[in-house]
Amino acid sequence: MNALPATEHAPKEFVLEVEALTVSFDGFKAVDDLSFYVDENEIRVIIGPNGAGKTTVLDLICGRTKASHGSIRFRDRELTRMKEHEIVHAGVGRKFQNPTIYEELTVFENLELSIPRGRTVFGALGFRRDQAVLDRIEEIAEFVFLKDHLKTPSAILSHGQKQWLEIGMLLIQDPSLMMLDEPVAGMSVGERVKTAELLNNIIKDRSVIVIEHDMKFVEDIAHRVTVLHQGKVLSEGSMEHVKNDPKVVEVYLGH
Structure with a gap:
């Protein structure tokens, strides 16, 4: 009898594994025994009523807040043991x-400042605005719909364009996981459509976690x-599944 290939029963590998995550503030559990898993090239959207713990989850993943209990593994690295810059x-x-x-x-200067210059003083001092840098800035600017605004002072951009610029400033650092907190808040309808297009292009090379309240936008990207709800997973699945879940309708969508 032939042996099964070694990968036949190999456990699925995720970009991000959040398990039994808990954080308490003065006895109040803002996140309570939370577990979820994010795939490669996935857009995961986190929704829920105000105070549900959504932003706190991002704070925990990026190290801004330290967990009371639980694990956050990113590509087999335990983030709860790492500092924010790490x-x-x-x-x-x-x-x-x-x-x-x-x-x-x-816009150009914002993008240029965001280019990784190495992790040492000498790496930063050795930075040069060569053709590769110029090409990279132009590539990212075009990706976030700002190629024609490279010389524009950022102060006079529309609100939506400022959101795109900040996404570009993240993209130029080439993260494997991007986390966006309400990226279309305050945008026009047209800007929201273009942001959905942008995010659907972004995940060809990375995974994205989005916190959002705009359900039409969620349907377009998730x-x-x-x-x-109250720091715990109330429901999970496709948008079609969660919007028809009676528990979700009762505590969130119904209001």
Whole structure:
């Protein structure tokens, strides 16, 4: 009898494995025994009512908040033991809800400042604006719909364009996992459509976790949806599955 190939029963490998994650603030469990798993090239959207623990989950993954209990493994590295800058260097990038760009600088200058310059002082001092750098900036600017605005002061961009610029500033660092907190908040309908297009292109090379309240946008981008309520998973699956889950309708979508 021939032996089965070694990979026949190999466990599935995920980009991100969150298991039994818990964090308490003064006795209140903001995240309570939370587990979920993100695949390669997946857009995972986390939804739920205010106070459900959504942003806290991102804080835990990026090391801004330390877990009381549980595990966060990213490509077989335990993030709960790492500092914030180590997690960034490992390949995890995060965009906060409000754009954090340098408004006094141009689009080009914002993107140039975001290019990794090495992890040492000598790496930074050795940085040169060569053709490869210029090509990379132009490539990312085109990707985030800002190629025609490279010389534009960032302060005069629309709100949506500022969001795209910050996504570009993350992309130029080439993270394997990007986390975006309400990326289309305050955008026009047209900008939301283009942002959905952008995210669907982004995951050809990486995975993305998105926190969002706009259900139409979620339908346009989500591969899987995790619904949080009181720090726990209330429901998980396709958008079609969760929006028809009576528990989700009762505590979130019904309101």
